[in-house]
Structures are given as structure tokens and as C-alpha cells.
Amino acid sequence: MTHNLLDYPGKMHAGGYRVTPQRKAILDAICEAGRRVTVEEITLRLRKKSPTLNRATIYRNLLFLQRMHLVNGAGDGKDKRFEIASVEPHHHLICRECGRETGLDRTRVERLKRAIQKESRFTIDDDHLCFFGICRRCASGANRKSQASAKQRTGWKPRRKHASS
Amino acid sequence: MTHNLLDYPGKMHAGGYRVTPQRKAILDAICEAGRRVTVEEITLRLRKKSPTLNRATIYRNLLFLQRMHLVNGAGDGKDKRFEIASVEPHHHLICRECGRETGLDRTRVERLKRAIQKESRFTIDDDHLCFFGICRRCASGANRKSQASAKQRTGWKPRRKHASS
DNA sequence: ATTGTTAATGCGATTATTTGCAATAAGGAT
DNA sequence: ATCCTTATTGCAAATAATCGCATTAACAAT
The missing domain is CATH 3.30.1490.190 (Ferric-uptake regulator, C-terminal dimerisarion domain)
Incomplete structure (x- = not known):
């Protein structure tokens, strides 16, 4: 779990944001992939462990996580890919x-x-x-x-x- | 018309692509804006001079023009903006x-x-x-x-x- | 453990973007 | 000017992404 090195709960709390199971799940999914992944791939991975996690929540948190510098995203449209931000x-x-x-x-x-x-x-x-x-x-x-x-x-x-x- | 400096017909022909009135219109619209514009703004401008120009055509050509290096695009999602590529x-x-x-x-x-x-x-x-x-x-x-x-x-x-x- | 505050989620409904395909038209050749 | 090839368009349908809002749940404080 590379992302644990980042102390994401600390960063979130510091900003007045909350640590939710959905956010953990999304970070885990990206991390487990171990490479730059598209929204689609993230969604597929999440289907397994968190089938109830809503579409909108994924999109909102992908934006959020980028803003928090916990996740990096690059590319255009459907080719946009995300990965855990490295230390x-x-x-x-x-x-x-x-x-x-x-x-x-x-x-x-x-x-x-x-x-x-x-x-x-x-x-x-x-x-x-x-x-x-x-x-x-x-x-x-x-x-x-x-x-x-x-x-x-x-x-x-x-x-x-x-x-x- | 900054974009005329680029000899876009030449570049398009060189690649085996065609110069269509739609492509001209899109380039004109971006150029006339004179600044980095969103898809939405481009669409609005086109409504006036080329009301029949289809949505899909705009999207396809925005991609095409970027590939041709005639237009540059940067930013995320709806905040993505385009501008005429400078010489x-x-x-x-x-x-x-x-x-x-x-x-x-x-x-x-x-x-x-x-x-x-x-x-x-x-x-x-x-x-x-x-x-x-x-x-x-x-x-x-x-x-x-x-x-x-x-x-x-x-x-x-x-x-x-x-x-x- | 309980409570209060409000960030975050889920849902349904919009809106944005993409795609498949038949019809159209650019541009080279005659 | 006309014909031919096929890139490109427009349309309609499918997907993807976003938004508004009522409900839920983090988490700080008691």
C-alpha cells in the first residue's frame, strides 16, 4: 500500500476534509493497479470490493484526490490516467x-x-x-x-x- | 487571422486530410476569440456563423486539430481550453x-x-x-x-x- | 456514549462527449 | 467539367460525466 506512506488521513484532516471508506477504497483501487489507470479501470476494480460506491463519488473524489496531491492525473478525456502520487x-x-x-x-x-x-x-x-x-x-x-x-x-x-x- | 500564418491547408493536405468549411469555421472561431477558450465558448461562437455545424464535428475536429498541432489544448474536463498554436x-x-x-x-x-x-x-x-x-x-x-x-x-x-x- | 455540525454520499435527472453508420463532398485524375 | 475514391459530416443512439438536493455519517466536543 504505497499510499499509506503519504499519510493521507493526516492531509485530509488538515484541510478540514473527512476520511471516508469510499475514499480509502478509491485510493486502494488505484494503488493495487500499480500503474497509471483510467477512470474505467478504477470503476471496474471498485465493482468488486465496493459494489455500492456511486459513479458520482468516484468522479468527485478523483478530482478531490488530485487537489490533495494524493493522486496524479494526466492525459486527455477517456485516456486520462491516474496514479498514486509518489513521495x-x-x-x-x-x-x-x-x-x-x-x-x-x-x-x-x-x-x-x-x-x-x-x-x-x-x-x-x-x-x-x-x-x-x-x-x-x-x-x-x-x-x-x-x-x-x-x-x-x-x-x-x-x-x-x-x-x- | 493568426492561424493563416500556419498554412493549415498545407499541413492538412500533407497528411492526406481534407480542408473542409467546418474545419475553417472552427479555426476561425478559436482565432477570433483571441484567447484560450472552452468547447462551450467555441460552440457558442459557431452558432452564429455556422449554425448547422454538428456537435460531434466540433469534438472530432478539436481532437484532430490538436493532433495536427494547429490548436493547443490544456486543462481538465470542462475547464479544458483551446487556442491557436503559435508559430x-x-x-x-x-x-x-x-x-x-x-x-x-x-x-x-x-x-x-x-x-x-x-x-x-x-x-x-x-x-x-x-x-x-x-x-x-x-x-x-x-x-x-x-x-x-x-x-x-x-x-x-x-x-x-x-x-x- | 451521545450530540451537533456539516462534509460527503447516493440517487435521479441533466448535460457533455463519443460512436456507428449512411450520406455527402474534397480533391486528385482524366 | 466530370468521375472516382474515401475522408468527413450529420444524425441518432449510446456512454460518460456532472449537478442539485435530501439523506447519511465523520468527527470534534460534551
Whole structure:
């Protein structure tokens, strides 16, 4: 239970918020997944242990947990994914093509954050940034077929001027 | 028409995609707004000049235009906002509290992107990053009442242990 | 253990977004 | 100008996400 390291009850109480079984269940579900999960996956996991937990409660708490910095979310629409916020700030490089994540040396990013904060006195409170782009493999065209479904999923076919078979 | 600088017909054709009046209308609508706009605002603007343009077409093209790097989108859910992608890469600091944007010296960010690319050979194709956090004014508590509605909008009341009037 | 306060949940009803598919129309070729 | 291919649209139906409000239950205080 990674999230226990975060002392989430303490953080919630400190803000005047309450620790409910629903919130615990949601944190558990994300934690047990052990990777970045979509709302759908979270909902499915919850069906088992907490079948009565309401849809609206999930959405509300996902927002809440993000605000509390207990959970990090990144991505667009249905592809948005959540994970337990790590004690250690860390960042991701996510490939738009194949969806794979690459680690990212955090010192560099933290340095940028500090520099920005120093200059503009704006505090970036995100300890978990996601940068989207194209990974090495996809850039080289190495894995065209293997995971090229990203495009299809959003409904656009790749370029193919009229030319038979 | 800032977006004409981008040669969007060229980019679309290059990918085997088509330039339709609907796409033009959507780009125009975002452009005319002259600032980061929500789907709702885009829809409202389109009602006037292109009343027949379908909902689904708007959503599909917003995705499409982002993929084409003609439009940038950032933010969560209904707060997601779009703007015409500038020829010049630029980045934003957006305050979670009051929603205001602060400019951000882009050289620093570009340097980070280059460094990452060099190290991991991952190409961050985002020329428009949004960093969320707390701006100077809100951090100092200067404008509590003026724009503190951000919290209410998502349905949470600020901490206030029971104490009358 | 009981009580009071009010944050949080569940529910039903809206509203927002997505999807499948037939009909339409962009743009290359003749 | 006309034809052909197929990307894109509009529509209607399906899903997903949000909202208002009455009810429930955390938790601080007694």
C-alpha cells in the first residue's frame, strides 16, 4: 500500500476534509493497479470490493484526490490516467504513438521548476509532470504494427492516397 | 487571422486530410476569440456563423486539430481550453486558484526539451506546455474574495470547523 | 456514549462527449 | 467539367460525466 506512506488521513484532516471508506477504497483501487489507470479501470476494480460506491463519488473524489496531491492525473478525456502520487516527485515521457512511458531524470525538471519559481514567483505545484511526444522506437518506425492502434482509437485512418491493393 | 500564418491547408493536405468549411469555421472561431477558450465558448461562437455545424464535428475536429498541432489544448474536463498554436513555441503558467495566466520565458523550457531529447532521444512534440500551480497573488492571499470561486465551482467548501457566524 | 455540525454520499435527472453508420463532398485524375 | 475514391459530416443512439438536493455519517466536543 504505497499510499499509506503519504499519510493521507493526516492531509485530509488538515484541510478540514473527512476520511471516508469510499475514499480509502478509491485510493486502494488505484494503488493495487500499480500503474497509471483510467477512470474505467478504477470503476471496474471498485465493482468488486465496493459494489455500492456511486459513479458520482468516484468522479468527485478523483478530482478531490488530485487537489490533495494524493493522486496524479494526466492525459486527455477517456485516456486520462491516474496514479498514486509518489513521495518523490517524478515525471514521465509518454509516447503518443505507442503509449509507452519512459522515465525522466527528475533533477533537470526540478531545476526548471525552481528557476521558474525564483523568477516569476509562481509555484508549480505539480510534482508529476507528463510530457507527451514520440519515443525513440516509434520515431524510427521500428514498431509500426505492434502498437499503432493509437490512431485508430480516435477514429482517423492514416494517409493512404487512392491506390489499390 | 493568426492561424493563416500556419498554412493549415498545407499541413492538412500533407497528411492526406481534407480542408473542409467546418474545419475553417472552427479555426476561425478559436482565432477570433483571441484567447484560450472552452468547447462551450467555441460552440457558442459557431452558432452564429455556422449554425448547422454538428456537435460531434466540433469534438472530432478539436481532437484532430490538436493532433495536427494547429490548436493547443490544456486543462481538465470542462475547464479544458483551446487556442491557436503559435508559430513560436510558448508556454503558460496557469493559476489553479484564480485561473490567470502568467507568461513564461520560453528559452528555459526549450532548453529543457532539448536536453531531454538529447539524453533519451524522446521528442517532446508539445510546443505549448501548461504548468499549473499557484500564482504570486493567490499565494499571498491578496485576492481571496475576488476570484476564489474556483473551489466552489467544483463543489468543495473551504475548511471551516464549526464556529458560528 | 451521545450530540451537533456539516462534509460527503447516493440517487435521479441533466448535460457533455463519443460512436456507428449512411450520406455527402474534397480533391486528385482524366 | 466530370468521375472516382474515401475522408468527413450529420444524425441518432449510446456512454460518460456532472449537478442539485435530501439523506447519511465523520468527527470534534460534551
